[in-house]
Amino acid sequence: MNQQPKSLQTSRRGFLKKSSILVAGGAVGSGLSLARAAHPFGTDTIKIGLVGCGGRGTGATIQAMNTSGGDVNLVAMGDVFDDRLQGSFRSIKGKHGDKVKVTKDTQFVGYDAFQNVLASDIDLVILATPPGFRPLHFETAVKAGKNVFMEKPVATDAPGIRRVLAASELAKEKGLAVQVGLQRRHEVAYKETMRQIKDGAIGDIVLARAYWNSGGVWVRPRQEKQTELEYQMRNWYYFNWLCGDHIDEQHIHNIDVINWLMDDFPVTAQGQGGREVRHGKDHGQIFDHHFVEFTYANGTKFISQCRHIRKCYNSVSEHAHGTKGTADISGGKIYKPSGELAWKTNGSRGGHQEEHHDLFRELRAGNVPNEAEYGAKSTMTAIFGRMATYSGQLIKWDDAINSELALADFDSLKSMDNEAPVKPNEDGSYPCPIPGETKVL
Ligand SMILES: NC(=O)c1ccc[n+]([C@@H]2O[C@H](COP(=O)([O-])OP(=O)(O)OC[C@H]3O[C@@H](n4cnc5c(N)ncnc54)[C@H](O)[C@@H]3O)[C@@H](O)[C@H]2O)c1
Numbered sequence: 001m002n003q004q005p006k007s008l009q010t011s012r013r014g015f016l017k018k019s020s021i022l023v024a025g026g027a028v029g030s031g032l033s034l035a036r037a038a039h040p041f042g043t044d045t046i047k048i049g050l051v052g053c054g055g056r057g058t059g060a061t062i063q064a065m066n067t068s069g070g071d072v073n074l075v076a077m078g079d080v081f082d083d084r085l086q087g088s089f090r091s092i093k094g095k096h097g098d099k100v101k102v103t104k105d106t107q108f109v110g111y112d113a114f115q116n117v118l119a120s121d122i123d124l125v126i127l128a129t130p131p132g133f134r135p136l137h138f139e140t141a142v143k144a145g146k147n148v149f150m151e152k153p154v155a156t157d158a159p160g161i162r163r164v165l166a167a168s169e170l171a172k173e174k175g176l177a178v179q180v181g182l183q184r185r186h187e188v189a190y191k192e193t194m195r196q197i198k199d200g201a202i203g204d205i206v207l208a209r210a211y212w213n214s215g216g217v218w219v220r221p222r223q224e225k226q227t228e229l230e231y232q233m234r235n236w237y238y239f240n241w242l243c244g245d246h247i248d249e250q251h252i253h254n255i256d257v258i259n260w261l262m263d264d265f266p267v268t269a270q271g272q273g274g275r276e277v278r279h280g281k282d283h284g285q286i287f288d289h290h291f292v293e294f295t296y297a298n299g300t301k302f303i304s305q306c307r308h309i310r311k312c313y314n315s316v317s318e319h320a321h322g323t324k325g326t327a328d329i330s331g332g333k334i335y336k337p338s339g340e341l342a343w344k345t346n347g348s349r350g351g352h353q354e355e356h357h358d359l360f361r362e363l364r365a366g367n368v369p370n371e372a373e374y375g376a377k378s379t380m381t382a383i384f385g386r387m388a389t390y391s392g393q394l395i396k397w398d399d400a401i402n403s404e405l406a407l408a409d410f411d412s413l414k415s416m417d418n419e420a421p422v423k424p425n426e427d428g429s430y431p432c433p434i435p436g437e438t439k440v441l
Pocket of ligand 1: 055078128182
């Protein structure tokens with residue numbers, strides 16, 4: 001199992017100390033560290049590689065290549081499956097033509113594709129596989145001296161979080177930029193609304209709420225001749241070692257907004273969840289609903305809900321209640337206690353493109369954004385919530401982040417013939433958590 005030595009384990013106090021140093025330098029929120037880049041790119045061509053050529057990897061690459069100030073060329077691509085790589089190649093080529101410099105020699109397929117992409121002549125890598133692989137891929141990218149854009153979430157278990165935090169420190173030492181795909185932090189509408197709240201528009205925060213309640217996502221049914229591992233890799237959303245459950249994979253966006261609001265992360269979590277409708281044969285192990293009550297060190301409660309059940313009330317949003325009013329953060333609106341609208345943003349949305357404009361502008365200016373720390377801590381907050389709903393227990397942050405429970409040994413996977421980290425039960429179903437019985441620490 002991929003377990004971390006004690007030296008890489010982390011405490012909340014240690015993180016807060018580091019955060020306050022960054023606050024003193026005015027860097028928190030912008031995600032900018034004070035370091036300068038090893039290489040200020042100016043108007044030079046920036047060469048990029050893509051690892052994980054699915055929907056988001058393809059989109060993120062196109063958005064990176066849309067940025068201005070100099071060319072961004074794609075020179076290498078890697079995926080475990082050739083069909084995904086070829087589909088992505090065609091889409092990116094369709095948008096960016098000659099700026100796609102990928103040849104047959106720089107298309108890499110298999111579990112070692114990431115190593116081959118990282119050994120290519122690239123300045124920056126986009127990491128967009130399912131999140132379970134992120135700690136291994138991120139650590140390897142930093143060791144290889146590459147700037148990184150990595151999708152959220154950045155892990156599915158606590159050992160993975162500690163690995164990302166350690167690699168983030170190395171990135172800072174090496175002057176490498178790291179951006180995490182929590183794009184709300186780059187949306188003007190969110191930034192303006194958060195600025196209003198932090199300037200006191202609703203007074204002191206007494207309660208926060210966030211939701212990702214929706215109908216759910218795709219299912220990729222088992223195909224003939226697939227090995228068990230290939231099936232789990234294709235249908236990754238439903239396997240925790242790959243996905244982390246939807247509280248980690250999707251609801252992290254809303255959880256991160258509340259951590260941003262609080263400039264902190266919670267100290268305890270308790271909650272409940274389960275599988276009401278998710279009983280299909282391709283529904284793996286994950287819950288279809290979670291409800292978590294997080295508590296921050298100052299006593300403020302954060303109510304978090306995520307649900308994947310059709311024909312229910314849906315909301316993907318974040319809200320703050322203060323002593324002088326309330327904020328619909330996602331809606332960009334501030335209300336007086338009477339309910340009257342006090343302020344509304346005119347700021348733009350579209351964080352997926354904006355985050356790449358921001359990243360490439362900083363790289364060209366010679367700055368070194370580092371979002372890995374809050375990206376990892378917000379991912380950990382989602383995992384923390386999952387630990388609470390799976391176990392049914394009240395969990396403490398320090399116990400959660402120092403947990404040795406690794407969901408898979410990602411480093412050991414070499415081929416689709418390897419044993420899958422999760423085995424099906426005799427009836428073809430998969431082991432699911434049972435609150436009151438499941439151990440999460
Ligand atoms: N920021 C956002 O709004 C947003 C939106 C969608 C997805 N995402 C994130 O992007 C990531 C990818 O999601 P997606 O929707 O593109 O999924 P996807 O299934 O479309 O793509 C994932 C790709 O990674 C490949 N892959 C899996 N393991 C690999 C490995 N070890 N090495 C190389 N390639 C590997 C798969 O074959 C697939 O092509 C996830 O972390 C997801 O949470 C973020």
